[in-house]
Every structure is written in C-alpha cells, then in structure tokens.
Amino acid sequence: MAALTDSHHRYGFVTRVLHWGMALLFAAQLASAAAHALLPREHALRETLWSYHPTLGATLFVLVLLRGAWGLFNLPRRPPHSGTLGRAAVAGHAAIYALMVVVPGVRLLAAAGGTRGFDYLGFRIFAPRETEIAWMQAPAELHGEMGWILAVLIAGHVFMALVWHRLVQRDEVLGRMAG
Ligand code: HEM
Ligand code: HEM
Structure with missing residues (x-):
C-alpha cells in the first residue's frame, strides 16, 4: 500500500x-453553479443540482481546512518545485487554496449573520437572527465571481497537469499525484 504521508x-x-475526492466534489459543485447561472429558474435539472449546493459547499469548506492542515504537516517532505515554472506552480496552488477557503467562507459568514440560519444535514449550525448583520453579508456579494475565478484557475491547473506536464514535457509531475 502507498505510504500515508x-x-x-x-x-x-x-x-x-x-x-481526487475533492476534485470530484468540486466538479459537482461547479456543475450546480453552472446550472444556476445558465438554466431557467423553474428548470428541474437546475433545482436538483442547486438543492445540494450549500451542503456540498460547506462540506468542501471543512475538507479544505483538513487538507491544508495535512499539507502543512507534510510540507518538509513534499515533492519539490524548482525553477520559475515550479515557483509559478506553487503560487497557483496557493491561489487555489485561498479561494477554496474564501469562496465557501464568505457564504457561511453571511449565513451566520443572516435571518435564515443554516442547517447542515439536519443539524442546526447557525440559528436565524432577528436582523441581519450587514458587514457579515457584504463579502458574500463577491461569492459567485470568486467562484468563477476559482473555476478558471482549476481549468488552468488541469491543463498544465494533463497537457503541459503529461503530453509536452512528459515529466513525472502527473505521476506523483496519480501514478
Ligand atoms: C467551494 C464551495 C463553493 C463554490 C465553488 C461555489 C461556487 C458558486 C458559484 C460559481 C456561484 C455563481 C453561480 C451563478 O453565477 O449563478 C455560486 C452562487 C451561490 N452560492 Fe456557492 N459555492 C460554494 C459554496 C457555497 C456555500 C457553502 C453556500 C451557502 C452556505 C453557497 C451559496 C450560494 C448562493 C446562495 C449562490 C447564489 C448567489 C450568489 O451568486 O452569491 N455556495 N456559488
Ligand atoms: C483532472 C483533474 C486534475 C488533475 C489531472 C490534477 C493534477 C494534479 C497534479 C499532477 C498535482 C501535483 C502537482 C505538483 O506536484 O506540482 C496536483 C496538485 C494539486 N491540485 Fe490538482 N488536479 C486536478 C484537479 C484539481 C482540482 C479540481 C483542484 C481544486 C479544486 C486541484 C487542486 C490542487 C492543489 C491545491 C494541488 C497542490 C497539492 C495539494 O496540496 O493537494 N486539482 N494536481
């Protein structure tokens, strides 16, 4: 069996x-966002996909915190990134991490300061407030835009892994995550 660390x-x-687990969940999350953006309000597929968006988004928020902690614990022994392209890859991964935290984070903050409350799989996480707290709502206005920026970064990331590293350079980068 492969080493745990x-x-x-x-x-x-x-x-x-x-x-890879989170890659699948992000595909589902972005599919629900795309359906929300592109399909008419009463469309059955839009309703089905949208029904899980807040719950899956909150799940991804918890998972990215665990993943970040695990990444920091492993930092001294992770595969190295050398040269200019390597530094660009590290910067790209850091930007993806930042948005993976901030995108769901701003919506959860808004839910914590909102009048509707927030339940997760039947558990009450935030009770509804009498009046909403304005500063907790404001960052969520950029939730959708930041979500689409994350989608573009992910597309660039997948392109670099599959086309640049696998097909052009034919190096070991894809193999160290997939092989
Ligand atoms: C990593 C997790 C998440 C991603 C990638 C994501 C992505 C997106 C995207 C791209 C949109 C724009 C859809 C459009 O253009 O119509 C959107 C909208 C929305 N999302 Fe999320 N989301 C995430 C988590 C959450 C969470 C945790 C909540 C609620 C607690 C939430 C609630 C909403 C709502 C209410 C909208 C519609 C209003 C708006 O655009 O801000 N999302 N999401
Ligand atoms: C087909 C889809 C994907 C492929 C082929 C792929 C490939 C890879 C490869 C080869 C690495 C190692 C790169 C290196 O060591 O420099 C990597 C790392 C990484 N990938 Fe992906 N990836 C995919 C999807 C995703 C998605 C959807 C996300 C984010 C939502 C993501 C976020 C990351 C991050 C943050 C790293 C840095 C290592 C870590 O802390 O996990 N990837 N990916």
Missing part, C-alpha cells in the same frame, strides 16, 4: 484521497 518523490495516500 507524502515524500519527495510522490504524494502519499491521504493527500491523493483528498485531492
């Missing part, structure tokens, strides 16, 4: 499960 040559089992 990362090494200088490859990402370990836990990092891979988090990476």
Whole structure:
C-alpha cells in the first residue's frame, strides 16, 4: 500500500484521497453553479443540482481546512518545485487554496449573520437572527465571481497537469499525484 504521508518523490495516500475526492466534489459543485447561472429558474435539472449546493459547499469548506492542515504537516517532505515554472506552480496552488477557503467562507459568514440560519444535514449550525448583520453579508456579494475565478484557475491547473506536464514535457509531475 502507498505510504500515508507524502515524500519527495510522490504524494502519499491521504493527500491523493483528498485531492481526487475533492476534485470530484468540486466538479459537482461547479456543475450546480453552472446550472444556476445558465438554466431557467423553474428548470428541474437546475433545482436538483442547486438543492445540494450549500451542503456540498460547506462540506468542501471543512475538507479544505483538513487538507491544508495535512499539507502543512507534510510540507518538509513534499515533492519539490524548482525553477520559475515550479515557483509559478506553487503560487497557483496557493491561489487555489485561498479561494477554496474564501469562496465557501464568505457564504457561511453571511449565513451566520443572516435571518435564515443554516442547517447542515439536519443539524442546526447557525440559528436565524432577528436582523441581519450587514458587514457579515457584504463579502458574500463577491461569492459567485470568486467562484468563477476559482473555476478558471482549476481549468488552468488541469491543463498544465494533463497537457503541459503529461503530453509536452512528459515529466513525472502527473505521476506523483496519480501514478
Ligand atoms: C467551494 C464551495 C463553493 C463554490 C465553488 C461555489 C461556487 C458558486 C458559484 C460559481 C456561484 C455563481 C453561480 C451563478 O453565477 O449563478 C455560486 C452562487 C451561490 N452560492 Fe456557492 N459555492 C460554494 C459554496 C457555497 C456555500 C457553502 C453556500 C451557502 C452556505 C453557497 C451559496 C450560494 C448562493 C446562495 C449562490 C447564489 C448567489 C450568489 O451568486 O452569491 N455556495 N456559488
Ligand atoms: C483532472 C483533474 C486534475 C488533475 C489531472 C490534477 C493534477 C494534479 C497534479 C499532477 C498535482 C501535483 C502537482 C505538483 O506536484 O506540482 C496536483 C496538485 C494539486 N491540485 Fe490538482 N488536479 C486536478 C484537479 C484539481 C482540482 C479540481 C483542484 C481544486 C479544486 C486541484 C487542486 C490542487 C492543489 C491545491 C494541488 C497542490 C497539492 C495539494 O496540496 O493537494 N486539482 N494536481
């Protein structure tokens, strides 16, 4: 069985499960966002996909915190990124991490300061307030825009992994997460 922790040559089992599991969940989350943006309000597919958006988004928020903590714990032994492209890759991963926290974070903050409250799988997380707290709502106005920026970064990330590293450079970068 693959090692649980990362090494200088490859990402370990836990990092891979988090990476590929969350990649699938992000695909579902962005599908629901796309349906929300593109389909008419009463469309059945839009309603179905939208029904899980807040719950899956909150799940991703918790998962990215766990993943970030695991990444920091493994930082001294992770595969290296050298040269200009390597530094750009690190910056790109950091931007993806930041948005993975901030995008659901601003919506959860708004729910915490809102009049509707927030339930997660039947558990009450935030009770409804009598009046909403304006400063807790304001950042959520950029939720959708930041979500689409995250989608563009993910598309660039997938392009770099599959086209640049796998097809053009033919190096070991995809293999250390997938091989
Ligand atoms: C990583 C997690 C998340 C991603 C990637 C994401 C992405 C998006 C995107 C791209 C949109 C824009 C859809 C459009 O253009 O019509 C959107 C809208 C929305 N999302 Fe999320 N979302 C996430 C988490 C959440 C969470 C946790 C909540 C609620 C607690 C939430 C509630 C909403 C709502 C109410 C809208 C419609 C209003 C608006 O655009 O702000 N989302 N989301
Ligand atoms: C087909 C889809 C995907 C492929 C082929 C892919 C490929 C890879 C590869 C090869 C690495 C290692 C890169 C390196 O060591 O420099 C990596 C790391 C990473 N990927 Fe992806 N990826 C995919 C989807 C995603 C998605 C959807 C996200 C975010 C929502 C994401 C976020 C990250 C992050 C943050 C890292 C840095 C390592 C970590 O902390 O997990 N990837 N990916």
